[in-house]
Amino acid sequence: MNKRAGISLNASSSTYEKQNSLFTAYWDDFNIITVMIHETASESLSFRLTDGQDWLPVSNIRELENEPVNQTIIQLQTVDPLNAGQEYFVVDQKGNSCLLLTGKVVRTEEFDRRYAYQKDDLGSILNGDRTIFKIWAPTAIQVKLNLYDKKQNFLRVLDLVREENGTWAHEEPGRLEGNYYRYLINVNGRWNKAVDPYAKALSVNGEFGVVLDLAKTNPPGWNPFHKPEFKNATDAIIYELHVRDFSIQSQSGMVHKGKYRALTEKHTKGPLNTTSGMDYLKDLGVTHVELLPIQDYGSVDESAAFPNYNWGYDPTHYFVPEGSYSTDPFDPVQRIKEVKEMVAAFHENGIRVIMDVVFNHIYIIEDSSLEKIVPGYYFRYDKGGKPSNGTGVGNDTASERFMMRKLMVDSVRFWIKEYGIDGFRFDLMGIHDIETMNVIRREIDEIDPSILMIGEGWNMHTILADDQKAKIEHASKMPGICHFNDRFRDAVKGKLFNQNDQGFATGNLFVKDQIVQCIMGSTNTLFSAPGQSINYVECHDNHTLWDRMLISNSFEEELIREKRHLLASALVLLSQGIPFIHAGQEFFRTKYGVENSYASPDEINQFDWQKKAGESRSVNYIKGLIQLRREHPCFRLQRKDQIREHLTFYEYCPSLLIYKLHHLKEIDSWNEVVVVHNAGIDLKKIQVDPLKNWHVVVDNDKAGVTALYSLEMNEITVSPLSTLVMYN
Structure with missing residues (x-):
């Protein structure tokens, strides 16, 4: 163990500050805490972990290599895994303390295993004479909801209760249909205002969620599954x-x-x-x-x-x-x-x-309700902790x-x-x-x-x-x-x-x-x-x-x-x-x-x-x-094997691309179709089978399914920069 990270078991404190100018601590895995010391320390440092009531045992402490050199990084390993939604404080030997902030832990597979929520009841739901609000916020310490009337006048604050897998819920008597609402999320030592990411209705510019009975928004005769026939x-x-x-x-x-x-x-x-x-x-x-x-x-x-x-x-x-x-x-x-x-x-x-x-991606990550509710979870980050930017607009969702x-x-x-x-x-x-x-x-x-x-x-x-x-x-x-x-x-x-x-x-x-x-x-x-x-x-x-x-x-x-x-x-x-x-x-x-x-x-x-x-x-x-x-x-074959069986290309000259769709008896009402694309600037003449009755349906700037003309000879002229389609 590095002596600068030596641990003292005698220090104690009854009150804890959430931040200080000396160090910041992040919860990076269920048993791992990373302490960033903001300036070079001239004396040995020791750190303890508390949940505000008891000191929690730490089994291993080590200093990590880091640049720049004027910053020291200490990694603490806890004996027992920590829990989301619980406040923890890191305290040094002088009693300086900081709140343990949510770090990389939210991006671990274990976090998903513990807190993934699978039910379909997030958002605001009208249920008889009650209104239920539910949000997923596993790292939050508290969740409240500000309720407003239909004119956005503030009514009251509702306290949500923590439930399974990091969800928070509140059941309010009465149908709050038409009421506006917005969440208050206590996470990482601050209260964030956030709009429900599962809101089904919004105020202008999306500043508030709105409780609605969506059945009342249906036009007369509305059936979302009554739609034009479509198969392939x-x-x-x-x-x-x-x-x-x-x-x-x-x-x-x-x-x-x-x-x-x-x-x-x-x-x-x-x-x-x-x-x-x-x-x-x-x-x-x-x-x-x-x-x-x-x-x-x-x-x-x-x-x-x-x-x-x-x-x-x-x-x-x-x-x-x-x-x-x-x-x-x-x-x-x-x-x-x-x-x-x-x-x-x-x-x-x-x-x-x-x-x-x-x-x-999301419009602006810092303003995103997703980021305000569960910081660091919904987006990708590089090794330096900066948002990944493959989209080119500042963030990539995960x-x-x-x-x-x-x-x-x-x-x-x-x-x-x-x-x-x-x-x-x-x-x-x-x-x-x-x-x-x-x-x-x-x-x-x-x-x-x-x-x-x-x-x-x-x-x-x-x-x-x-x-x-x-x-x-x-x-x-x-x-x-x-x-x-x-x-x-x-x-x-x-x-x-x-x-x-x-x-x-x-x-x-x-x-x-x-x-x-x-x-x-x-x-x-x-x-x-x-x-x-x-x-x-x-x-x-x-x-x-x-x-x-x-x-x-x-x-x-x-x-x-x-x-x-x-x-x-x-x-x-x-x-x-x-x-x-x-x-x-x-x-x-x-x-x-x-x-x-x-x-x-x-x-x-x-x-x-x-x-x-x-x-x-x-x-x-x-x-x-x-x-x-x-x-x-x-023209709309469904399988690769059909294309191999029914489509054949013919080589003629560099500017002509000629292919035939053939043996179409079980596919189409036409027996054969020839398509010619002329990408050249000259007229081209091609030979056709004189024993078949060819009818042209696309030529120059005319196209359709009715024959424009029929061939009387075994030769046809293809205009420059044009497509020709004929069938028999």
């Missing part, structure tokens, strides 16, 4: 949409601009009396709309008459809709009703709803810990059962661990296996072992979970982070072999089934395809770029896998060169209904490709 993942055609973008333009024809309710309006008209709003989406033919985050987020002031713009990747609460899209963010009920009305409207129009969920995983599972189940959500896009899914994603998939399957799980499986630099990351390279370990296929994106339009790079559709014919793999749903390279591949060329992130080509193909005429754009979209919609379209992609959407428009004004982000009205030819082309895909199963 590859049947999906996903359309990514931001709630505010879609209706905010003055010419959108929708009344409730920027609001959930805009998406419930019927028979709206845009410029030139063209269809807009929900009717437009229905007419386009997509099966799923993916909404950018609608969970409560912190980067927009909900109380503002004209709130600032944000995509919404700044989550604060995981069980409540964002208020800035509500017609009345001050009414806790209104946003809930309006989201349900919106989902019901989508379902009535044959469209399912995917919501973008951001579990990988999905591998039981209660963070439970929060994710509980939130997903809640949105399915309460709001009728049909799918989830996991932002930066590579931050999460494989086991958590598979647990969520299994939980969803128990409710409805047709619900989609898609995610960004990027390799994130977070504090998590590489073999545990839910990244695209580990797709085979996550069956039933779809990944945004960045190989597809880069092969079609060029590498994302080299803006001058070109892909097959934009002029680089040397990536043709990569495109072949992509058309097969990347089932030879990445995925165990085509339904795991989300095929896309643009999304809300980064440049739109049109803006990207203004850089990579700036030397070309606008008409040429339009042809390339349609070729890229045709590759998305005709390849095996799940096609994904960014709202406005069908009419060459631009954000005027802004690459990261997360907080740009509406003028940059808004859905341009004027441009849509003027680009009817391209809109109808995309609509025709969607119809073709929906009506012909050969």
Whole structure:
């Protein structure tokens, strides 16, 4: 034992200070205490541990190597394991004391084994003529609740009682429906104000939880499980949409601009009396709309008459809709009703709803209720004790810990059962661990296996072992979970982070072999089934395809770029896998060169209904490709073996990519389908079997399921920068 850490058994004290300027102590494991001595000590130091009543035996004390040299670190090992929720003090030989602060112990496996809580009763619950509050706060010394009336006038303080596995609960007589509340957590020597992380309703800007009877928020005839029929993942055609973008333009024809309710309006008209709003989406033919985050987020002031713009990747609460899209963010009920009305409207129009969920980080860690309630538990930290920052926004949540995983599972189940959500896009899914994603998939399957799980499986630099990351390279370990296929994106339009790079559709014919793999749903390279591949060329992130080509193909005429754009979209919609379209992609959407428009004004982000009205030819082309895909199963094969059996490529010349879907008798109403993508700038002629009656359904800028013309010769001309589809 180092003499500087020698222990004295004779010192005693009846009162203890919670902090001093000499040292700080942390509870780092159930039997381990780390004492940080803030300045070099010139005399021997000794430390004792007390629970405020008795001295507790310490079996081993040692000094740890540390830098900087002007700080000494002493590690104490206790004979008996310590307990969460109990105050302990570390005392030196002079009687200086400090409160033992919660340290790394909350990030140990043993902590989860002892305190993981599995029941589904967290939050505020109305039970007959009683109201029950329950929160998980295992390291808290005390938990109280401030209760307010519906006008946020303070009423009284409620004391919660510690129960099993670190939970605290209080049962209050009476139905406190509509009352506001906020927790007070006594942890690490201070009282933290915290909003219930399991609150199902919130005040404006999420400052208070609100007790609600959610059954009273249901629209007439509401049934969250009454939804459009959907069986196989590859049947999906996903359309990514931001709630505010879609209706905010003055010419959108929708009344409730920027609001959930805009998406419930019927028979709206845009410029030139063209269809807009929900009717437009229905007419386009997509099966799923993916909404950018609608969970409560912190980067927009909900109380503002004209709130600032944000995509919404700044989550604060995981069980409540964002208020800035509500017609009345001050009414806790209104946003809930309006989201349900919106989902019901989508379902009535044959469209399912995917919501973008951001579990990988919290808006501001220091302000997070999760951090205030159980400091250090819900987030990852590096060896130096700083928050891991693989997300690039200041913190990474720790999905591998039981209660963070439970929060994710509980939130997903809640949105399915309460709001009728049909799918989830996991932002930066590579931050999460494989086991958590598979647990969520299994939980969803128990409710409805047709619900989609898609995610960004990027390799994130977070504090998590590489073999545990839910990244695209580990797709085979996550069956039933779809990944945004960045190989597809880069092969079609060029590498994302080299803006001058070109892909097959934009002029680089040397990536043709990569495109072949992509058309097969990347089932030879990445995925165990085509339904795991989300095929896309643009999304809300980064440049739109049109803006990207203004850089990579700036030397070309606008008409040429339009042809390339349609070729890229045709590759998305005709390849095996799940096609994904960014709202406005069908009419060459631009954000005027802004690459990261997360907080740009509406003028940059808004859905341009004027441009849509003027680009009817391209809109109808995309609509025709969607119809073709929906009506012909050969474009949405479900298994890898089906692709091997029914899809054959033919080599002709570098600019032509030709393949045939064949032996379709038991799959499709057509016998054979030939698809030709011409990425060259010249006409090409190809030979066809003269004994078969070939009918062309896609050519140049026209597409659909009705024959445009039939072949009378054994040769067909393929236009430059175009897609041709014919069948017999």
